[in-house]
Amino acid sequence: MTYEALDWLYIPGLSHSGAGFLTPVFFDRDILTYFYNHPNYAVSFGSDTYGTLYTKEGYISFGVNENGKLIMWLGDLDKLSSRDQLLLAAHNVPSDHAIGCEFYDGQIEAVFTGASQERRLIRVSGKFAAALIEKFELLKIFKMDAEAATLLKALCRPALFTESEFGDAMERMTKLFIERLDVGPLKDMLRSLLNQDERKKMEGLRELKTLQLWAERRLGMSSAGEILAPLFVLYDLRVAYKHLLPQSRAEEMKKSCRSRLNLPEDASLDNIYTTITAQLEATFIALTQAVCEISSTPR
Numbered sequence: 001m002t003y004e005a006l007d008w009l010y011i012p013g014l015s016h017s018g019a020g021f022l023t024p025v026f027f028d029r030d031i032l033t034y035f036y037n038h039p040n041y042a043v044s045f046g047s048d049t050y051g052t053l054y055t056k057e058g059y060i061s062f063g064v065n066e067n068g069k070l071i072m073w074l075g076d077l078d079k080l081s082s083r084d085q086l087l088l089a090a091h092n093v094p095s096d097h098a099i100g101c102e103f104y105d106g107q108i109e110a111v112f113t114g115a116s117q118e119r120r121l122i123r124v125s126g127k128f129a130a131a132l133i134e135k136f137e138l139l140k141i142f143k144m145d146a147e148a149a150t151l152l153k154a155l156c157r158p159a160l161f162t163e164s165e166f167g168d169a170m171e172r173m174t175k176l177f178i179e180r181l182d183v184g185p186l187k188d189m190l191r192s193l194l195n196q197d198e199r200k201k202m203e204g205l206r207e208l209k210t211l212q213l214w215a216e217r218r219l220g221m222s223s224a225g226e227i228l229a230p231l232f233v234l235y236d237l238r239v240a241y242k243h244l245l246p247q248s249r250a251e252e253m254k255k256s257c258r259s260r261l262n263l264p265e266d267a268s269l270d271n272i273y274t275t276i277t278a279q280l281e282a283t284f285i286a287l288t289q290a291v292c293e294i295s296s297t298p299r
Helices: 005-010 031-037 082-089 102-107 117-135 145-154 163-179 183-193 196-202 207-217 229-242 247-260 269-293
Strands: 024-027 042-047 050-054 059-064 070-073
Touching: 031 042, 031 082, 050 102, 059 102, 070 102, 117 163, 117 269, 145 163, 163 207, 163 229, 163 269, 183 196, 183 207, 207 229, 229 247, 229 269
Parallel strands: none
Antiparallel strands: 024 070, 042 050, 050 059, 059 070
16 A cells, blocks of 8 residues: 655654554545445444444544545555455555544544534533423433434435435434424414414424424523524425535525525535534534523423
8 A cells, every 4th residue: 555654753752653553545435435334334424523333353544634535554554454444445545644644633632522513512402402391301312213313324424425425414414403393282282372373373383383383482592583594494404405406506505505504605615514414513502501490380
């Protein structure tokens, strides 16, 4: 394989290992697509730039640098089977010397690696659900827990950020955080807070509009529309990238989504993904805080 021996000598912390074990070897990120889809491999990201590749014989850690290149240690690669080494060798690229990422921080600097965006998002949505259960006598906001298990495991940052991969990620998030919303209990709670005309209109509302109305009337969130905006953007991203639409309509929706995320028109899919995930996390944090601050008895 191609690697730069001088990296081992000059990058801080690497030469402490013997015989060049910690020499970084670089690969095109597209090899991850193969591993994602092959039944004999599994890929897991513990954080946004620190992952693990599992094989039938064991596992190997890797990083993703600022240029989107995969990084593995030469000594770890030596432990892989010949077949796995050949697969990786076909995607081996010259060193760009950019080693800074959570992989390097965790393995060399012993810096604790935070949870990935996806794990954080799952965690805060779970806290929102738990707050509702505690505040409103076992009110469950999410349904189909068993069906969601597979989606939760598959929720990860796209490997290459093709439109297909990005669309798949938006669809998983939509199913997990929008389509699983159980609006029945929310509507039951709202009926005593609405007049007759409002109750009639409410019956035709779907998940997000029901959640917004409930947040406004039950939680007293005057800015509920703004706080829930990332969920509406997520829904539109799924439509734009996964539904069959006239091209002009799809492009119009994509442009609108970038604008509502406060991103430039030429924002990359990587940037859109990072932004929408972070904003969804903030949405669930705000909802949880509002639930915790109100009385369980309507005013």
